[in-house]
Amino acid sequence: MMALLEVKDLKVRVEEREILHGLTLTVNEGEVHAIMGPNGSGKSTLSHVIAGKPGYEVTDGQILFKGEDLLEMAPEERAAKGVFLAFQYPVEIPGVATMTFLRTALNAQRKARGESEYSTPDFLKKVREVSKSLNIPQDMLKRGVNVGFSGGEKKRNEVLQMALFEPSLCILDEMDSGLDIDALRIAADGVNALRSPKRAMVVITHYQRLLNYIVPDVVHVMSRGRVVKSGGKELALELEASGYAQFEAA
Amino acid sequence: MNVAVAKTGGGRAVSDLFASAEGRLSASPDVIAARREAFESYERLGLPHRRIEEWKYTDLRALVGEVLPLAAAPDAAALKRASDAVKAHAIEGARKLVLVDGVFAAELSDVKALASEVSLMTLREALQKDPGVLKTVSTDAVIALNAALATDGVVLSIADGAQLSAPVQVVHVATAASVSVFTRSQVKVGKGARATIIESFVAAGAKTYQVNDAVIIAVGDDADVAHIRLMDDAPDAVNITSQFVTVGANTKLNFFNMTSGAAVSRLQGFITLAGEGSELSINGVNLLQKTEHGDTTLVVDHAVPNCVSREIFRAVIDDRAHSVFQGRIIVRPDAQKTDGKMMTRALLLSDEAEADNKPELEIFADDVSCGHGATAGALDDTLLFYLKARGLPEKQAQALLIQAFVGEAIEQIADDGLREHVIGMAERWLERRS
Numbered sequence A: 001m002m003a004l005l006e007v008k009d010l011k012v013r014v015e016e017r018e019i020l021h022g023l024t025l026t027v028n029e030g031e032v033h034a035i036m037g038p039n040g041s042g043k044s045t046l047s048h049v050i051a052g053k054p055g056y057e058v059t060d061g062q063i064l065f066k067g068e069d070l071l072e073m074a075p076e077e078r079a080a081k082g083v084f085l086a087f088q089y090p091v092e093i094p095g096v097a098t099m100t101f102l103r104t105a106l107n108a109q110r111k112a113r114g115e116s117e118y119s120t121p122d123f124l125k126k127v128r129e130v131s132k133s134l135n136i137p138q139d140m141l142k143r144g145v146n147v148g149f150s151g152g153e154k155k156r157n158e159v160l161q162m163a164l165f166e167p168s169l170c171i172l173d174e175m176d177s178g179l180d181i182d183a184l185r186i187a188a189d190g191v192n193a194l195r196s197p198k199r200a201m202v203v204i205t206h207y208q209r210l211l212n213y214i215v216p217d218v219v220h221v222m223s224r225g226r227v228v229k230s231g232g233k234e235l236a237l238e239l240e241a242s243g244y245a246q247f248e249a250a
Numbered sequence B: 001m002n003v004a005v006a007k008t009g010g011g012r013a014v015s016d017l018f019a020s021a022e023g024r025l026s027a028s029p030d031v032i033a034a035r036r037e038a039f040e041s042y043e044r045l046g047l048p049h050r051r052i053e054e055w056k057y058t059d060l061r062a063l064v065g066e067v068l069p070l071a072a073a074p075d076a077a078a079l080k081r082a083s084d085a086v087k088a089h090a091i092e093g094a095r096k097l098v099l100v101d102g103v104f105a106a107e108l109s110d111v112k113a114l115a116s117e118v119s120l121m122t123l124r125e126a127l128q129k130d131p132g133v134l135k136t137v138s139t140d141a142v143i144a145l146n147a148a149l150a151t152d153g154v155v156l157s158i159a160d161g162a163q164l165s166a167p168v169q170v171v172h173v174a175t176a177a178s179v180s181v182f183t184r185s186q187v188k189v190g191k192g193a194r195a196t197i198i199e200s201f202v203a204a205g206a207k208t209y210q211v212n213d214a215v216i217i218a219v220g221d222d223a224d225v226a227h228i229r230l231m232d233d234a235p236d237a238v239n240i241t242s243q244f245v246t247v248g249a250n251t252k253l254n255f256f257n258m259t260s261g262a263a264v265s266r267l268q269g270f271i272t273l274a275g276e277g278s279e280l281s282i283n284g285v286n287l288l289q290k291t292e293h294g295d296t297t298l299v300v301d302h303a304v305p306n307c308v309s310r311e312i313f314r315a316v317i318d319d320r321a322h323s324v325f326q327g328r329i330i331v332r333p334d335a336q337k338t339d340g341k342m343m344t345r346a347l348l349l350s351d352e353a354e355a356d357n358k359p360e361l362e363i364f365a366d367d368v369s370c371g372h373g374a375t376a377g378a379l380d381d382t383l384l385f386y387l388k389a390r391g392l393p394e395k396q397a398q399a400l401l402i403q404a405f406v407g408e409a410i411e412q413i414a415d416d417g418l419r420e421h422v423i424g425m426a427e428r429w430l431e432r433r434s
Helices: A043-051 A075-081 A098-112 A120-133 A138-142 A151-165 A181-193 A234-242 B012-025 B029-045 B076-088 B123-129 B141-149 B381-389 B394-410 B416-433
Strands: A003-014 A017-028 A032-036 A057-065 A083-086 A093-097 A169-173 A200-205 A218-223 A226-231 B095-100 B118-122 B154-158 B168-174 B179-189 B194-203 B209-219 B224-232 B238-247 B252-259 B264-273 B279-288 B293-302 B308-317 B322-331 B339-348 B354-363 B369-377
Touching: A003 A043, A003 A200, A017 A032, A017 A043, A017 A057, A017 A200, A017 A226, A032 A043, A032 A234, A043 A057, A043 A075, A043 A083, A043 A169, A043 A200, A075 A083, A075 A098, A075 B381, A083 A151, A093 A098, A093 B381, A093 B394, A098 A120, A098 A138, A098 A151, A098 B394, A120 A138, A120 A151, A151 A181, A218 A234, A226 A234, B012 B029, B012 B141, B029 B141, B076 B095, B076 B168, B076 B194, B095 B154, B118 B123, B123 B154, B123 B179, B141 B179, B141 B209, B141 B238, B168 B179, B168 B209, B194 B209, B224 B238, B224 B264, B224 B416, B238 B252, B252 B264, B252 B293, B252 B416, B264 B279, B279 B293, B279 B322, B279 B394, B279 B416, B293 B308, B293 B339, B308 B322, B308 B354, B308 B394, B322 B339, B322 B369, B339 B354, B339 B394, B354 B369, B381 B394, B394 B416
Parallel strands: A032 A200, A032 A218, A083 A169, A169 A200, B095 B168, B154 B179, B168 B194, B179 B209, B194 B224, B209 B238, B224 B252, B238 B264, B252 B279, B264 B293, B279 B308, B293 B322, B308 B339, B322 B354, B339 B369
Antiparallel strands: A003 A017, A003 A057, A218 A226, B118 B154
C-alpha cells in the first residue's frame, strides 16, 4: 500500500508559539483516518498547514504528499495535486456565483495538471449529477458562494466540491460542527460515496458522533501538538467513554 | 506644429487659446458674447487647484498644468480611424451619435435610425437659435472654459411618452494628440418617456489629449431614464466631465459611470431632484492603476419632499493610483421624507494606492432618512486562501474577488446587455492588470 501523506516530526509555530511539537502521521491510499482530540490540541493547525494556509511557520520536520515535498508548494498547487481541505467554517463570498466559482476552480486545477478545461455543457452536466446526489437544489448554485447558506448547506457545498474536484486526499476539518443529525447524515453519506481505494481521508473531529457515520480505519488521538495514541475504530468509542483527560496530563 | 500652450495663471497664452478658437466658434454675436464672458471668468479663476475646496483632492494645476490647444476639425484619415474605434466599442442595438475630436460626425452616426420621437441637433445648430445651452448655474472654472470653447455636441430631445427600445449611444472619439477637446451636449426627456442614453469616451490612436465635456440633462415627470457613462480614454489622457441633471416628479433615474482609463479624470455630477416622488439610483466603478487619478464628485440636491436617492460606488486601486469620491447630499428645508443613502468602498491592491472618500450630508429638513458609509481596505486574506485552496492562482483569485467587489455597483444596471458589456470592460481591465 502506497503512503499518500507522510507527516514527519512536524513542528509548527504561530506567532512565536509552538503549536505542533513534532507530529508524525502516515496515511495510505484508501484509508480513512480520524484525528480526535480536545480543543487546542493542534488538530486544525495540522489541517491548515497541510492545505498551505499562511500564518504558520514550520520550524522542523516535513510533509510529503505522494512522495513530494508539500511545504514547497503554493496552496493552489497542492489543490491541483489532489489535496482538498473541507473547511470547518466555509467562507461566504458575496458576488461570486457558486456555479462560476466551481467551474473556475475545477478548470484552474485541470489547467495546472495540463488537462483540458471543461466546456460549459459538460461541466453543467457533471454538477447536476453530483448536486442531485447531495440533495443540493440548483438555485443554491446560482447564489453567491455560501451566501445565506445554512450550516448544513455550507458543508454539503464542501462535499460537492470534493466530489467535483476528485482529490486523492480529503481533510475534513470538524465537519460535524454546527450540524444537526439529519444534515450530518446527508453530508456523511456524500463523503462515504467518495471513499475509494485510491483516495484517503483524514477526518478531524472533537466528537465520536461523526465517526458513527464515517467509519474510520485508524483513529489517532492528538494532545498538546502530538499524536499520543493510535488504534482502530474502537479507540473512538473508548474516548467517548473515558474522555480526553487521560491524555491531558503533562 | 503650432503649440500655443495656455498657462494656468492667465496671461497672453491663455487669451491665445480663445483667440485661436474664435473662428471655429462662429455663430451669432450673442453666442460670441456669452462665450467671451465665460472665457473671462475662466481667465480670472485659472485651472482649479487644491485650495479650492471642491478640487482639494484633484489639483488640476499640479496634475494637468496646462490646457492644450484646441483640436482641429477631423480630416478624412481621422474619421476613418474614428470609425474603426466606434466599431470596436459598439454596443449591440444602440443608435450611435459620434463626436470626433469635438465635432459631430454625421457620416459615422445612425441619425436616420433614430426613433421618430427623438429630435437631434448639433450644438452648433442649437446655438444658432439659442445661446442658452452655454449657461449653467455653476461658477466652476472648467465648466466656464467648456462654455467658452465647446466646439460641438448633441442636443437631443425625446418626446413626451416616447418608449425608446434602442439605447442612444453618444461616442466621443479622440484621434489627435496634444490637443484639447471641448464638447457640450443637452438631453431633454419628455414626460412619461423611457430612454437609455450611453456615453462612451474612447481613443482612436491618440495618446495625450484632454477632454472637457459637459452634459445638461433635464428629465420630465413620470419618466424612466438610464444613463450609462463608459470612460475608456487613453492611458495618458485627461477627462473632465460635468453633468447637470434636473429631475421631474415620479421619475426613475438610473445612472452609472465606469472609469477605466485616462491619467487624470474627474466626473462631477450635479443632480437636482426637483419633483416629488422620484427615485434616483446613481452608481459607479473606478478602475485605476499605475499613477492614474480618478475623481467622482457628486452633489445630489433633494429640493422637494418624498424622493429617494441611492449611491453605490466602488473603486479598485492598484499600483500608485489615486481614487477620489466626494459625495454630497443636500436636503432642502422643504424636502421632508427624503430618503438618501450613499455607500462608497475602495479596494486597495497595493500599499501605495490611495483612496480619498469625502461624504457630506447637508440636511435642513427634520423628517428625513439619510446615511452614508465609506470603507477602504485590502482584499480579504481569508477569502483569498479559500479560493487558492480550491486551485485558483493568486491573480485569478484576486480577479474573482475584484469582480465580485465591483459587481455590487454594476448589478444596479437594469439592462442585461449593458450590464454584461460593463462586466466585460471590468474583465478586460483585470486581464490587462495580470
